[in-house]
Amino acid sequence: MRKGFIIVILIFGIFFLADKAEAIDITVVGSWSLSITSADLVAGAGSDLKSDYESATDAVSISISATAGASDSWRVDVKKVDTNWQGNLILYIKRTSNGTGGSVSGGTAYQEVTDINTFFFSGSDDASGIKAQLKLSGVSIQVPIDTYTTTVYYTIVDI
């Protein structure tokens, strides 16, 4: 009887935790396409390409939903998974707005997006329309002609 009671409590606890954990959600809208041409040469013939390029400040819009309210804290981690990338190219990201609702902090300075999940910004409660800007660095005429693609993953972690 006692054993059965413990098992019931455990199962209940597990389902409760699972339900709580699955509640929070993240939605990302936007992408960035950049075409580098001779118009990007620093000073015409004989010069190199500009090294840095920035997306629009609202290239990416991130929304957090289905939190448990103002007391429900979360963080967003970021990483990239390359489809075809070139070793000289470095991708950065920064948060450019707080969006609406909730409380958001951190991530307002450019940070490198690597292949490993890295803390981006944190907050609490539901928040929508948090804007982010991307920057590409390391461009030069030495980069071979090609189309390079990577996917940036934004992971919400309930904390």
Add this chain to the structure above:
Amino acid sequence: MKKLISILLVIVLTFVLSEVALAARGSANSSVTITFSEIAVLGVSGTTGTITIVAPGNAGDLPADVQENNTTMSWTSNTASGLTRKITGSLNVLFSGINLYATVAAPGGAGGTSAGELHFAEAATTYEFVAGIGNCNVSAQAITFRASVTGMVTPYTETAQTITWTLTEAT
């Protein structure tokens, strides 16, 4: 039996909690696409000076060759893997009684290798001055012209002729 149940419970709990931990993370993504287009830009700076052929110092000699090097060439190039570019030059009309030669300097390596001095032997014909150009940006390489009199002709002032320089894919 009691011990076995406890162990089983721990195992089940471990797996379920792992799932819970994973479920605490949701993710979404956005894509980044960067396209590097083909770039082949060539520029010439400076103004070509007038080449004046003067009388020789000694009777019976032909006038001495005259050099001119007031212009420089710059280029920026990228290529698809395995390909190179070259710089060619073409003179639209030959000068009467004068052979015109030109040299385009080049830094070597991916910047390209100079072919040295070449003779514009025929009008409207391309001559390859720099070869083996890869991904590079090269600036202010000297262009040197040499005019050599081949035989005495009636003095004249020739209308300026045009040399067309082209940065093109090597075949």
